[in-house]
Amino acid sequence: MKKFLDENFVLETETAQMLYHEYAKSLPIIDYHCHLIPEYIANDHKFDNLGQIWLEGDHYKWRAMRTNGVDERYCTGKDTTDWEKFEKWAETVPYTMRNPLYHWTHLELKTAFGVETLLNPDTAKEIFDICTAKLRTPEYSARGLMKKYNVEAVCTTDDPVDTLEHHISLKNEGFSVKVLPTWRPDKAMAVEVPTDYRAYVEKLSEVSGITINKFSDLIAALRNRHDFFASVGCKLSDHGIEEFYAEDFTQAEIENIFNKVYGGTQLTKEEIIKFKSAMLFEGAIMDWEKGWTQQFHYGAIRNNNTRLFNQLGPDTGFDSIGDFSVAKAMSKFFNRLDTDNKLAKTIIYNLNPRDNDLIATMIGNFQDGSVAGKIQFGSGWWFLDQKTGMEAQMNSLSNLGLLSRFVGMLTDSRSFLSYPRHEYFRRILCNLIGNDVEKGLLPSSELPFLGKMVGDISYYNAKNFFKF
Structure with missing residues (x-):
């Protein structure tokens, strides 16, 4: 054995x-x-203790704890101590066997702290004390750990x-x-709630120094910030999208859509998709001009639990895999850029494993010999960030592309x-x-x-x- x-x-x-x-x-x-x-x-x-560095903001662990019957106050509550939260996590760990959390937990204990004892309720206090003592030394600060x-x-x-x-x-x-830094302009295209969008555009106007009254002003302000990010060393963009957007649009249409949402009018679904199509395209052009790599994380259906979203906000463990139909829009988006030879280096991360072969074949359509592996199939992401998911991604890439250029x-x-x-x-x-x-x-x-x-x-x- x-x-x-x-x-x-x-x-x-x-x-x-x-x-x-x-x-x-x-x-x-x-x-x-x-x-x-x-x-x-x-x-x-400097982190005060193991519970703080491990459980603050970790929706993976929160999700497992809730599934194990742990009350929310031990996940995101403000009236519980770090030790109390850690104790509940330690109770949950044995029940995570065959979940990647079990491997990650013990790999982190071993590689960071030299602890090879299995975490469970009986060993929780000993492990908490050993790791907390180390976290209070310079070697275990944020930079020290890096x-x-x-x-x-x-x-x-x-x-x-x-x-x-x-x-x-x-x-x-x-x-x-x-x-x-990495350029993540998701909020610049999040036009679903007009009041929130206007507030964001006003903030963008303030930091860029560009008055935004129309769509072309919005792009000018984003370009200003894009230049600023480049000056600080940025080399990548990233887009968290449900699906790819590649609807046909005219400049006049997009100007009109911007005027509507900026004025507080709720957009139709068709208008939202057209606007996102224009924004995704404009951003891709900026990335190509600077030689950046653009990343697309697509396929999550977010904030499924309305009651707990209203209570806790986003990124708290209530997202899941979506089943969006993306092939045609993805192809059209990349082809639109490639037609003018303005397709930047690209990484595509899918969240639904059914799309593995789709992505592995799609990237081959737009390799042009200018850069080895110019269009990349990104590693197993989020719910696929585990042994089975990583193996499946690499097998699809091996079968249909070049794993060696990954x-x-x-x-x-x-x-x-x-x-x-x-x-x-x-x-x-x-x-x-x-x-x-x-x-x-x-x-x-x-x-x-x-x-x-x-x-x-x-x-x-x-x-x-x-x-x-």
């Missing part, structure tokens, strides 16, 4: 073990999409109206880890303890390739190339693709 979480965790064959330990394990981490708080990095934030995990670069997720003051501070200071893993996380997700991914990657060699599906004579391939996917492809 194999020991849980030993040095060969997930690695089922000798070849898989060799590939991981010799080619992947020691490589730096490029975390090109995350939700870390830049202020925490700039101020080298250095501990050999992080080379991170890209945070930032709104066009953000000041980026903390990125600027880190850049001027010369912090050894590159902390770069830019690999990212945390998509708000936690400074999430970097073991890169290790988890690397182990799964090496296991896939190693098992193929052992089965005679790949030649053992090509192990040096396969080792290089593992290193490329784990680190070098991303470093070269994003030009960090």
Whole structure:
């Protein structure tokens, strides 16, 4: 019987073990999409205890705790202590077996704190005290943890109206880890609620210094901020969308739609889609002009529980996989850009696993030889960010594209303890390739190339693709 979480965790064959330990394990981490708080990095934030660093804002854990019968006050409540919340999490952990949370939890305990004891109600206090004591030392500050995990670069997720003051501070200071912003303009196209949209546009006008009275002014203001983000080192955009938008539109139509929503009029569904189509297109052109990489995270159906959304707000654990029909709109969107040779480097992340082969074939339509892997099938995201999901994504990419040109893993996380997700991914990657060699599906004579391939996917492809 194999020991849980030993040095060969997930690695089922000798070849898989060799590939991981010799080619992947020691490589730096490029975390090109995350939700870390830049202020925490700039101020080298210190965490008071394990419950705080683990449970604040972690809707993955909250979702599991609720499912296990834990009252909401121990998830998001303000009247409970960090220890009380942690104790409820420890009670839940044994029930997460076969959920990726079980692996992530124990990988984080082992790699960050050297704790190999399984977390459960009996061990909770001991583990809490050991880890909390370490968190109060300099090595376990926000920056300390990034250095501990050999992080080379991170890209945070930032709104066009953000000041980026903390990125600027880190850049001027010369912090050894590159902390770069990512352009996330979702609110600039969120026209569903006119009053909220007007408030956002007024804020955009204020920070850009451009008076916004019409759609062309809106684009000018966004371009102003896009230039500012570039000056601070931004190299990527990111779009959280339900589906791709590629409706035909005229400039006059979009100007009229903007005037309506800015004036407080509720838009029709057709008008909303046309406006989003125009915004997505305009943003893609800006990205192409600067040589950025554009990312599209699509397919989530959000805030399903109205009662708890009204009580707790967004990003609290009430989203799920949607079943949107996207192929035609996605193709039309990319083709519209490619027709004028203005399609930027692109990464597409799907949330519904049924779309794996769809994406793997779609990206092949728009590769043009200018950049290796110019259009990327992004790693398993959110509900697919687990062993089965990652294997399925890599198998589809292998079958229908070039796995060897894949830019690999990212945390998509708000936690400074999430970097073991890169290790988890690397182990799964090496296991896939190693098992193929052992089965005679790949030649053992090509192990040096396969080792290089593992290193490329784990680190070098991303470093070269994003030009960090």
